[in-house]
Amino acid sequence: MQPSPEDVLEEHLEEMLQAALSSRRTVLPIVQILSRCSPAQQQKMLHWLPILARINPELAFQCGMRVPPLLDQGPDLDGWLGMVIDRYDRDGLQQALALLRDGPPGGSGRSAETAFLAEMSGLLHTFVTALGGRPLQLAEGEQPYTDTETLFLPAALTLTGQRQENGRLYHSLVAHLWGLGRFGTFFPQLPQWLARHPDPERAAGCYLALEAYRVDAILGRLLPGLARVMAPWQAARPASAAWQQAARALAAPSASREESGAWIERLYDEPRPPPLPFHSAPLYRPALLALQNRLEREKTRFRTIVGQMLWQREPIPLPDPGHEPHLEWRPLADGLTVELSLDGQPLLPPQELHNLSRSILQDLGHIPPEYLTASGAGGYAVHAQTAPAGSPHTPAAEAASASGIHLYDEWDFHRADYRKGWCVLKECSIQPSTEPIVAATLEKYGGVWQVIQRSFALLRGGDAWLRRQAQGDELDMEALVQALVDTRIGLEMGERLYRRRQRYERDVATLLLVDMSGSTKGWIMRAIQESVVLLCKALQVLGDRHAVYGFSSRTRKHCEWYAIQSFEHPDDPAVEGRIAGILPMEYTRMGVFIRHATTLLNRQEAKTRLLITLSDGKPEDYDGFYDGYRGQYAIEDTRKALIEARRSGIHPFCITIDSEARDYLPRLYGPARFVVLDDVRQLPVKIADIYRRLTT
Amino acid sequence: MPADTVTMEPYRILDEPYFEPLGNEIDLFAAACEHRLPILLKGPTGCGKSRFVEHMAWRLRRPLITVSCHEDMTTSDLVGRYLVIGGETLWQDGPLTLAVRHGGICYLDEIVEARKDTTVVIHPLADDRRMLPMEKRGTVLRAAPEFCLVISYNPGYQSLLKDLKQSTRQRFVAMEFDYPPARQEAWIIHKESGLDQERAAALVQFAQLTRNLKGNGLEEGASTRLLVHAGRLMLAGLSPTAACAAAITQALTDDAEMIAAIRALSDSIF
Ligand SMILES: Nc1ncnc2c1ncn2[C@@H]1O[C@H](COP(=O)(O)OP(=O)(O)O)[C@@H](O)[C@H]1O
Ligand SMILES: [Mg+2]
Numbered sequence: 005m006q007p008s009p010e011d012v013l014e015e016h017l018e019e020m021l022q023a024a025l026s027s028r029r030t031v032l033p034i035v036q037i038l039s040r041c042s043p044a045q046q047q048k049m050l051h052w053l054p055i056l057a058r059i060n061p062e063l064a065f066q067c068g069m070r071v072p073p074l075l076d077q078g079p080d081l082d083g084w085l086g087m088v089i090d091r092y093d094r095d096g097l098q099q100a101l102a103l104l105r106d107g108p109p110g111g112s113g114r115s116a117e118t119a120f121l122a123e124m125s126g127l128l129h130t131f132v133t134a135l136g137g138r139p140l141q142l143a144e145g146e147q148p149y150t151d152t153e154t155l156f157l158p159a160a161l162t163l164t165g166q167r168q169e170n171g172r173l174y175h176s177l178v179a180h181l182w183g184l185g186r187f188g189t190f191f192p193q194l195p196q197w198l199a200r201h202p203d204p205e206r207a208a209g210c211y212l213a214l215e216a217y218r219v220d221a222i223l224g225r226l227l228p229g230l231a232r233v234m235a236p237w238q239a240a241r242p243a244s245a246a247w248q249q250a251a252r253a254l255a256a257p258s259a260s261r262e263e264s265g266a267w268i269e270r271l272y273d274e275p276r277p278p279p280l281p282f283h284s285a286p287l288y289r290p291a292l293l294a295l296q297n298r299l300e301r302e303k304t305r306f307r308t309i310v311g312q313m314l315w316q317r318e319p320i321p322l323p324d325p326g327h328e329p330h331l332e333w334r335p336l337a338d339g340l341t342v343e344l345s346l347d348g349q350p351l352l353p354p355q356e357l358h359n360l361s362r363s364i365l366q367d368l369g370h371i372p373p374e375y376l377t378a379s380g381a382g383g384y385a386v387h388a389q390t391a392p393a394g395s396p397h398t399p400a401a402e403a404a405s406a407s408g409i410h411l412y413d414e415w416d417f418h419r420a421d422y423r424k425g426w427c428v429l430k431e432c433s434i435q436p437s438t439e440p441i442v443a444a445t446l447e448k449y450g451g452v453w454q455v456i457q458r459s460f461a462l463l464r465g466g467d468a469w470l471r472r473q474a475q476g477d478e479l480d481m482e483a484l485v486q487a488l489v490d491t492r493i494g495l496e497m498g499e500r501l502y503r504r505r506q507r508y509e510r511d512v513a514t515l516l517l518v519d520m521s522g523s524t525k526g527w528i529m530r531a532i533q534e535s536v537v538l539l540c541k542a543l544q545v546l547g548d549r550h551a552v553y554g555f556s557s558r559t560r561k562h563c564e565w566y567a568i569q570s571f572e573h574p575d576d577p578a579v580e581g582r583i584a585g586i587l588p589m590e591y592t593r594m595g596v597f598i599r600h601a602t603t604l605l606n607r608q609e610a611k612t613r614l615l616i617t618l619s620d621g622k623p624e625d626y627d628g629f630y631d632g633y634r635g636q637y638a639i640e641d642t643r644k645a646l647i648e649a650r651r652s653g654i655h656p657f658c659i660t661i662d663s664e665a666r667d668y669l670p671r672l673y674g675p676a677r678f679v680v681l682d683d684v685r686q687l688p689v690k691i692a693d694i695y696r697r698l699t700t
Numbered sequence: 701m702p703a704d705t706v707t708m709e710p711y712r713i714l715d716e717p718y719f720e721p722l723g724n725e726i727d728l729f730a731a732a733c734e735h736r737l738p739i740l741l742k743g744p745t746g747c748g749k750s751r752f753v754e755h756m757a758w759r760l761r762r763p764l765i766t767v768s769c770h771e772d773m774t775t776s777d778l779v780g781r782y783l784v785i786g787g788e789t790l791w792q793d794g795p796l797t798l799a800v801r802h803g804g805i806c807y808l809d810e811i812v813e814a815r816k817d818t819t820v821v822i823h824p825l826a827d828d829r830r831m832l833p834m835e836k837r838g839t840v841l842r843a844a845p846e847f848c849l850v851i852s853y854n855p856g857y858q859s860l861l862k863d864l865k866q867s868t869r870q871r872f873v874a875m876e877f878d879y880p881p882a883r884q885e886a887w888i889i890h891k892e893s894g895l896d897q898e899r900a901a902a903l904v905q906f907a908q909l910t911r912n913l914k915g916n917g918l919e920e921g922a923s924t925r926l927l928v929h930a931g932r933l934m935l936a937g938l939s940p941t942a943a944c945a946a947a948i949t950q951a952l953t954d955d956a957e958m959i960a961a962i963r964a965l966s967d968s969i970f
Contacts, residue, residue, distance in 0.1 A: 130961035131968075133916045134909040175968060226905070230968040477776045484784065491787060501784045505774070647955075651917060 010035055013046075020054055021068070023061035034068035045075040052085055063092060066101055074107060084108040096636035098122035098144065098418055102160045118162045119170035125420035128157075128178050135179065137186045137340065138363045141421050148177055148283070151290035152185040153298070163281045172233045176282035179230055183219035184284060186366065188261050190291035192299070197265055207268050209286045213276050214250060214264035216283050221255035234282060243277035246270060295367060302360050306375050309357045310344075331376040333361070340365055410603075412596045414560065417640035427596035429563040434554065436581030445537040449688055456538065456692045460545040469503045476502025512548040512699055513571065513610035515601050519619035520554040520566065521592040527684060528620055528661060529588050534688040535618065536583050540569065542692040548699070549574065549610065555597040556589030557625050560633070563596045564589070571608055593633050594623035598645035598656070605654055613654045614698065620661045620684075622668070639672045646676045657698055661687060708802050711763035719748070719755035720888050722880050729756045732873040733805075738826040738849040743877025745810075746923025748888075749852045752877070753807045762846055763804035765795045769814035775821055779834055791837065800825065800832045803846030811851040825849055827871055879924055882908070888924060893931030899940070903927045906944060906969045910952065910962060917958050922948045940970035 017031040025031065038046055049072060056064035067085070075081065092100035102120050121128075125142050132140050132155065145156025155178060161170045184190065189212070201207035220238065224231040243251065250267045253259065279286075310331065333342045342361045344351045353361075364371055408431035413422035446453050470476070472483045480503040487498045516539060518532060536552060543550045554566035568582045598617065605613045623642045625633035633641070649656045656676035660669065661684045669680060679694060681687055729752075732739050741749045750766070757764035767778065780794035799806035811819060824831045830843040851872075879885060882904050889900040904927065911921030926948045933943035944966040949959055 126957055127961050127964060130913065130917060130958070131964055134912045134961075134965050136909075136912040172967070175964060179968070227968040228902070229966075229970050475781075477774055477781065479782060479784065479789070487784070488787065497787065502781075 010039055013038060016050075017053070017068070020057045021061055021065050023057075024065040029065075031068075034065075037069070037072045041072050041075060045072065048075065048081070056085075056089070059089060059092060060097060060100075062097060063088070063100055063104075066104055070104055081108065093635065096122065096417065096640075098159055105160065106162075117165050117167045117170060118160045119167055119174055121157050121159050121174070122417070122420075124171060124174055128174060129420060131175060132178050132182050135182050135186070137182070138366055139359075140182065140185070142178075143419055143421065147285040147287075148181065149285045149287045149290065150181040150185055151294040152190055153294050155181045157181075161281075169233070172230070173282055176230050176234050179223050179227060180216070180219060180282050181284055183223050184215065185291075187219055187222055188366075188369075189215045189219065190288060190295055191261070191367070192292075192295060194288060194292060201268060201272065207272065208288055209276060210268045210271055211264055212284065212286045212288065213279070214254060214267050214271070215261065216279065217251045218254040218259050218261070218264055221259070224255075225257065234280070237280045237282070241277055241280060244274050246274050247277050298363070299367060302364055303375060306357070306360050306364065306371075309354065309360070310376070313346075313351060313353065313357075333371045333376065335365070342371065410600060412563075412599045414595055415641040415644035417637060417644075427560045427563050427593065429565050429596055429600050432564045432566050434566050434568065434582045434585045434587075436578060437584035438581065439584040440580075441533060441584040442537050442541070442580050445534045445688070446541070449534070449538060452689055452692070453538065453541070456542045457545055459696060460542050460692070469505055471503050472498075472500040473502045473504045474500050476504030478503055510546065510548055510699070511611035512614060513605060513608035513612070514543065514548055514550040514614040514616060514695075515571075515605050516550065516552045517597060517601050517615065517617045518552065518554040518568070518586065519592055519617070520556040520586060520589045521619075521624075522556075522588050522590050523592070524620055525588040529586065531661075531684040531687045532618060533583055533586055535691045536568070536586075538688055539691050539695060540579070540583075542695065544574075549608065551604065552579075552583075553597075553601065553604075554586055556591065557593035557596070558590040559626060560593065560596075563593055565597065565600060571604070591625040591633075592619060592623050593625040594619070594638070595641035595645040598642065598649060602645070602649040602652055602654055605649075606652055612699065615649055615654050615656045616695070616698075617656070617658045618687075619658070623672070639668055643672055643674060646673065650676070655698075659687070659691070659694065707798065708763040708804055711765050711798075711804060712761075713754060713758040713764060716758055717751060717754040718891060719751050720880065720884055720891070722884060725752060725875055725877075726756070726759070728873065728875060730760060733760060733762075733848045736830065736845070736848070737873050738851070738871060740872035740874045741850065741852040741877055742855050742874060743852070744879070744920055744923060745854055746925030747877050747879050748924060749877050750807070750809060753805065753850055753852075757805050760805075762848065763799070763802070764807060765799045765804060766807045766809060767795050768809045769811050769819075771813060771815060773814045773818050775818050776836070778818065778821060779832070779836070782836070796821070796825075797832060797834070797841065800841055800843045800847050803844035805848045805850055808849070808851045810853060812853045822849060822851070879907070879911070879921075885924055885927070889927050889931045892928040893935055895931035895935050899934060900927075900931060902940070902969055903930055903934075903944075906966055907948075909965045909969070910948070913962075917955070917961075918952055920952065922952065926951055941966050944970075 014031055014035045017034055018025070021031055021034075038049060041049070049068065052071075053064050053068060056067050067088075071081070071085075088100050088103050091103045099120060099122055102118065102122070106118065121142075121144055129142050132142070138153070140150075141154040143154050143156055144159045146158075147156070148158060149156050157174070157177060161173055161177075163173055164170055194211075195204070198204040198207045198211065220234065224234070250271060253267070254264060330347050332345050334345070335342055340362045341358060342365065344353055344357075344361075361371060364375070410429045410431075411425040412427045412429060413424055414426040415421075416423050471480050473480070480501055483498065483501045483503075487501055491497045516536065518536060524532060540550065540552065549571055550569065551571045552568040554568055555564065556566075557563040566582075566586075568586070569576065569579045594617070598615070601615050605615055623633070623638040625638070646656045646658075658673045658676050658678035660673075660678060660680050662669070662680050662682065669678065677698075681690065729739060733756075741752070743749055753766070754764060767773075776794065778794045778796040780792050780797045783790045783792050793801060796806050796808075798804070808814075808819075808822070821833065824833060825843060826849055830847070832841040832843065834841055880888060882901070885904045885907075886897055886901040889895060889903060890897045893900070895903075907922040907924075907927055910918065914921050930940075930943045930947035933947050934940055938946070941963070945959075945963065949962045949966075952962070953959060
């Protein structure tokens with residue numbers, strides 16, 4: 005039997021789009037759409053889809069869903085899809101999808117006014133953090149809603165003709181979704197409430213619309229500036245007299261969710277006012293699910309930490325069978341933090357417990373007694389917890405790091421969130437080489453080395469006496485004698501008679517991070533090795549504490565970290581062998597290595613902590629996961645890691661060898677200072693000088 | 701007039717410095733002074749520690765000598781040094797010695813900023829002995845009864861207490877300061893800047909948002925001091941957004957993304 009054309013098409017598409025499919029997502033809708041197209045149009049799609057699929061399967065899939073209806077609209081479909089691909093290369097998937105959704109120019113042509121989540125997520129995340137309460141994540145979603153842990157937001161907003169206004173609507177939406185979680189719209193008994201009505205789903209819709217009024221009113225009082233953005237929408241919203249009455253009642257500062265619940269009955273059969281653009285979709289199940297999980301999880305964790313606190317008390321209390329420790333809590337003024345006391349003595353809880361109680365109070369309004377009392381025979385037994393990978397203080401992570409393996413998060417700009425414990429960094433050692441690279445380098449760069457020695461010796465730390473000062477710690481005898489002589493011979497006596505001790509303490513710790521990826525093969529590697537030699541020698545002259553590490557990666561599970569020189573052993577004779585043994589390896593997953601370097605540097609007590617990266621070109625790694633560590637993903641993760649480093653007090657500085665002065669560098673290194681050398685041969689000549697200028 | 705009185709005259713505070721008490725801090729400070737115990741004020745910058753000490757000095761009628769500690773400060777800057785004037789060598793007391801000798805409050809502000817080898821001199825002053833070793837003169841000075849040592853530090857940075865000997869550290873009466881509760885903070889801004897209470901309350905609302913960013917991109921949120929500054933700018937006719945940007949945001953961060961985010965916060969308040 006001949007397979008039908010649809011079957012052929014389906015098989016063909018399946019092969020092409022495989023990576024974007026799942027058990028819930030098949031090519032069938034695309035097949036249906038395409039089978040309604042003319043053969044010429046089908047031809048056109050079958051030309052474009054494989055091209056797009058090679059670039060990004062998701063992009064191809066979305067194209068298959070959206071483009072066919074547009075096929076006979078404009079002649080310049082090719083030009084437009086080209087733009088989509090350009091956008092993808094430059095700004096990544098989300099931006100490309102947003103462009104795709106906007107349609108070809110001339111169609112609706114609204115993209116100039118559009119506010120994009122991808123561009124605003126950093127801003128919005130800071131915004132929602134500032135609003136306070138439980139930490140929240142942002143993610144893209146088909147419709148806006150919250151599960152009380154993540155706010156799901158549309159990828160783009162085009163509600164008004166002004167981009168800035170659309171941006172402010174994003175803020176309003178974030179504030180509203182935050183408000184639902186913060187002011188108690190979702191709570192464990194909600195399903196029982198709704199079940200009192202004939203149709204719980206209908207009641208839910210009603211309840212959520214009422215809650216939207218209540219939360220908007222709270223936001224109006226809290227954020228008057230945003231209220232001005234929301235006001236015109238609210239004023240233009242049609243609502244029946246009964247709904248208007250409810251809205252007025254719920255606007256009172258004393259209004260509660262109970263009051264919203266009480267209104268359901270009266271408004272049950274009334275037509276509901278349409279939701280506003282900054283309102284949530286009428287969903288409550290995701291929030292309840294998250295709530296249930298969280299209550300369980302946080303209760304366990306809360307009791308674990310309380311148990312640990314009891315154990316860590318000093319002096320450890322003698323076991324007293326007649327006495328149960330008596331824990332109490334008291335809310336503090338802001339309503340979201342508590343003070344804990346044990347047998348009347350205030351406890352100093354760790355930060356995590358603060359965060360937990362904040363979250364628990366937000367859900368329940370109080371800390372239930374069973375959180376605070378000993379349970380059964382075990383008392384405050386510490387249960388083994390499955391540690392979330394990546395959080396450094398968990399026992400699992402501690403065990404891992406003792407074995408030279410470290411887990412690090414990675415920034416996923418698509419989701420504007422970290423992939424938790426995503427990268428596995430392993431400490432490895434370099435096979436040393438016996439080549440006398442130090443002597444060879446110093447000879448080859450004899451002139452440079454002399455200049456380094458001279459200029460760096462001047463910068464050395466130590467004490468120096470400043471003579472002839474107007475004020476100082478001690479008399480400057482020389483100046484004093486001179487002054488006395490001056491007075492004898494009738495001159496005015498000088499006033500600069502002191503000496504003052506000046507500390508030239510160079511309290512600097514420097515970590516040099518060396519790219520050992522395959523692209524450094526040959527020439528570049530040689531220059532890097534020579535530069536490492538020269539810089540290390542220079543730092544020795546200077547007396548700055550320093551460490552050197554190399555890195556190379558092959559997927560997120562194999563991020564290799566090579567010790568060349570550690571902070572702990574400044575005079576390690578094996579360093580030379582390791583520098584000589586540096587070999588080009590595989591890929592360049594910059595983020596994880598910058599994060600590990602940050603960890604190590606932050607353990608150093610120094611006034612100035614300097615992180616210098618030495619690499620050639622783009623961060624890149626080969627990865628199985630969709631889109632891989634390349635393009636904007638890699639750039640954004642590296643950038644994020646540099647921002648983290650800087651925020652922790654480190655000064656990052658990036659040296660790049662790149663002959664093409666690429667335009668992504670300012671974005672990539674934005675948070676750091678950087679230089680680009682277009683000729684690798686400059687590196688050994690310049691590196692010490694770059695360093696000198698950096699630290700003086 | 702006795703010599704002491706003349707020396708210390710410039711350090712007396714004659715007009716009452718405005719201080720809005722938030723708890724029992726006034727009584728606690730007075731009691732500690734009475735019992736000759738050194739005092740440690742903990743709290744973020746700009747939350748009223750210095751103002752409090754000024755107020756207490758006025759209230760207890762003791763001279764106040766304030767030293768803002770910094771990294772280049774030497775022991776001589778605290779204890780004193782020899783001067784040569786007209787061919788004669790004269791000893792000049794440093795601020796700490798002045799207070800120890802003549803009696804008075806010596807306030808070492810932001811003490812962690814100073815190097816450890818400078819601040820060791822306070823140890824024997826802080827414990828039972830109440831003595832000041834004066835190495836250069838080869839003598840030890842016993843503190844006058846009215847001497848009171850007050851130090852302040854910002855626990856947000858690092859722990860000074862780590863560096864103090866346990867025996868010394870336990871002698872300090874520790875007082876914790878924080879930003880005042882919203883209502884009082886608005887009142888303070890109103891009193892200090894002259895701004896009306898409604899806009900002062902909005903400034904406090906804004907400050908609380910920035911304080912939630914501590915540890916999430918900001919080292920510190922907006923302090924009471926910065927709010928007072930912003931209040932003055934608003935009173936001078938600047939728009940709230942411009943005043944917040946100039947007096948607060950720029951003082952908190954240089955990070956462009958963060959500046960934009962804080963601007964969005966002030967836009968949503970004003
Ligand atoms: N409780 C208070 N009473 C009066 N003014 C206060 C109070 N708290 C803060 N201020 C205001 O804040 C400003 C900064 O306080 P300051 O004492 O200099 O802070 P700190 O010494 O803690 O860094 C003061 O100049 C004053 O205007
Ligand atoms: Mg101060």
